[in-house]
Amino acid sequence: MPSPRRMRFYGILVVITVVVLLYMTNAAHHTQTSDFYTKTQQALQEREHEEAAKRRDAESVQSRLKAAEEQAKKSADDKYTSVKEAVEGPARKGVAGRVAMDSQDDKKVPGVAAQGGRTRDQAAMKKDETLEDHEVEMAMNAILKQSPVIIFSKSHCPYSKKAKHILLEKYRILPEPFVVELDKEPLGDKLQALLAHMTGRRTVPNILLIGKSIGGGDDMEELDQTDTLVATFNEIGGTRITDVEHRNARPEIRRLRRA
Structure with a gap:
């Protein structure tokens, strides 16, 4: 059977552990509900949204640029074809x-x-x-x-x-x-x-x-x-x-x- 001295030591240790856990839980809850924590979380979320919007805008710009490039190429090809036909004409034309x-x-x-x-x-x-x-x-x-x-x-x-x-x-x-x-x-x-x-x-x-x-x-x-x-x-x-x-x-x- 443990000695009374050792029992007191274990009891104090348990009490300290419980107090520390209660303090950490309360501190974490207080931190999550504090204005600083809330504003920080909002700022981080807004930054993530902005970065996602920028990525979408960049992808949209690239898509538009690619579409414009393809359209310009098609227009140039059509213009070259029309000019060539106007100058050369079909087989029976001068x-x-x-x-x-x-x-x-x-x-x-x-x-x-x-x-x-x-x-x-x-x-x-x-x-x-x-x-x-x-x-x-x-x-x-x-x-x-x-x-x-x-x-x-x-x-x-x-x-x-x-x-x-x-x-x-x-x-x-x-x-x-x-x-x-x-x-x-x-x-x-x-x-x-x-x-x-x-x-x-x-x-x-x-x-x-x-x-x-x-x-x-x-x-x-x-x-x-x-x-x-x-x-x-x-x-x-x-x-x-x-x-x-x-x-x-x-x-x-x-x-x-x-x-």
């Missing part, structure tokens, strides 16, 4: 998307100038082509879409005035001819050089019918005087020319529609 002429369209017509034309290889964008050359090519493409009949002219040129008088005043042509005054165009000189390469005709006026040069002022005058202008436009223009009328001609040749 420069600026004009339909290649059949052998029947290439036959000689009295009073009509020869057509130089460009092959598909010539129309394709070359590796050494400058940005200005490309802009000229695109400008020509836009012009040729305006009407089946294009009058390349210069405002001070008497031959151009003669051609415009014949085609715009003496005749009623539908769709109406589209006039390009090269001396008033910012790219006029470059357009004239490209036109010479396309048609083999450097001088103005240069009248294009569905992309084919049919001559200048003297040629239009000859077609008018020989009463063959209406027939020529119907023959070359086909269904693209809906109506041609010689305003003051004899009734039998005033309007010759294509059958």
Whole structure:
């Protein structure tokens, strides 16, 4: 049996242990309910929320950047494809998307100038082509879409005035001819050089019918005087020319529609 002294020691030890446990429990409870502890916990939780929000924002930004990059790449590819098609055209098209002429369209017509034309290889964008050359090519493409009949002219040129008088005043042509005054165009000189390469005709006026040069002022005058202008436009223009009328001609040749 333990001695009374040892029993007292054990009793004191138990009491001290219980007191320490009670103190620690009470201190922990007091700490958890204190303002400092509460504010510290709130601050830590807010910081965790902020870091999580930043991570979500960073992921969202990366996703948007990736989507924007993919969209920009797609737009660039689409633009390159559209530019390439506009310059080269499909298999049966030449420069600026004009339909290649059949052998029947290439036959000689009295009073009509020869057509130089460009092959598909010539129309394709070359590796050494400058940005200005490309802009000229695109400008020509836009012009040729305006009407089946294009009058390349210069405002001070008497031959151009003669051609415009014949085609715009003496005749009623539908769709109406589209006039390009090269001396008033910012790219006029470059357009004239490209036109010479396309048609083999450097001088103005240069009248294009569905992309084919049919001559200048003297040629239009000859077609008018020989009463063959209406027939020529119907023959070359086909269904693209809906109506041609010689305003003051004899009734039998005033309007010759294509059958």
